[in-house]
Amino acid sequence: MAILNSCTSKAPPTLRVGINAWPGYEFIYLAQELGLYKKSGLDVRLIEFSSLSDARRAYERGQIDALGTTVIEVLQSRENSEKSLQIVSISDYSDGADIIIANRHITDIKSLKGKEVGLELASLGVYVLARALEKNGLTLNDLHLQSLDQQSLTEALKAGELDAIVTYPPSNIQLLTDPNFHTLFDSKAISGEVLDVIAIDQQFIQQHPAIVRQFIAAFESAYQYSLTHPDQAYAIMAEREGITANEFEIALTQGIKMIRFSDQADYFKAHGKLDEVIQRTDKVLRESQQIKGIDHTKDIKSSLNSPGKQ
Incomplete structure (x- = not known):
């Protein structure tokens, strides 16, 4: 048996x-x-x-x-x-890991109005970007959005095709060592x-x-x-x-x-x-x-x- x-x-x-x-x-x-x-x-x-x-x-x-x-x-x-x-x-x-990175000519979130911003649409990036804009009196409709995966977002930002991107580790690690880019917003501002x-x-x-x-x-x-x-x-x-x-x-x-x-x-x-x-x-x-x-x-x-x- x-x-x-x-x-x-x-x-x-x-x-x-x-x-x-x-x-x-x-x-x-x-x-x-x-x-x-x-x-x-x-x-x-x-x-x-x-x-x-x-x-x-x-x-x-x-x-x-x-x-x-x-x-x-x-x-x-x-x-x-x-x-x-x-x-x-x-x-x-996320307590600072999800971030919006922009080229050095974009000084703050309000400066994104009318600019080309990349993110993964229908994903986490939309929420992070929407909350950052909300805190600065803007909405998603104030931007020109482009949907790409994380690797393509990084490449597009480096090529000057985008003014800013929503990203996270490990994709953002090398970007942040480049003096041409800086952090506009991170998830510490919406911690939890x-x-x-x-x-x-x-x-x-x-x-x-x-x-x-x-x-x-x-x-x-x-x-x-x-x-x-x-x-x-x-x-x-x-x-x-x-x-x-x-x-x-x-x-x-x-x-x-x-x-x-x-x-x-x-x-x-x-x-x-x-x-x-x-x-x-x-x-x-x-x-x-x-x-x-x-x-x-x-x-x-x-x-x-x-x-x-x-």
Whole structure:
């Protein structure tokens, strides 16, 4: 009978996870490199993308089940697809890492009026730019917007085809060493508003809650490993992003605030920090016409991470 059970037992379903270059998401990759998924009996397949919007579209096409992303992309995905992403964990929030870089002739945000500004449309960049403009009495309609991926944005700014771009690490690291460019605005001015999250398809969560919990636990274990073995961890994660370990450490520690596992409940409780960000984000996206349909904020938080569900 034991032999029969072993022959008929099903292999765990593959969790296909989209990941793009952002220091806060790299612990998804680090967990793989440390063998934490295999140790937990998980079958996790990481799929790399060049931008947040590319990963979101892959989810909408059914090519991935989960992704490192932001509240912005989760709301937009719910607008554009019948599939339902749910937030299962908060990885970090941007505290200066998301920035608007301009050529040296653009002195402030108000000077962007009528200028060519590049960003990833239908993505995080829209929110950051909209909030920067709002704080300075402008709107997206006051600019000429161009949608490009992060690498193309950098190249276009260097070529003088754009006056400013919305960007983030690692793409902005080399730009900021060039005296021809400078920072006009960074997410420290809206600290806590840009939440980076792990989001997973609602149906997958319902069918495989144990796998989701183990995946989140592996992410946390990878983060804990980085605290005790920073040199090894930063080297692994920096190599995937194509930067040095020192550059990775600076990007992670000087512009990003990681959210510990013990702090998750404060975000997921009713009327907690996550609810505040969701409502503010929805408002900004609707004002900028990025979302026009029904209310997509209902059941956006997975109950797996609600207080009392740990």
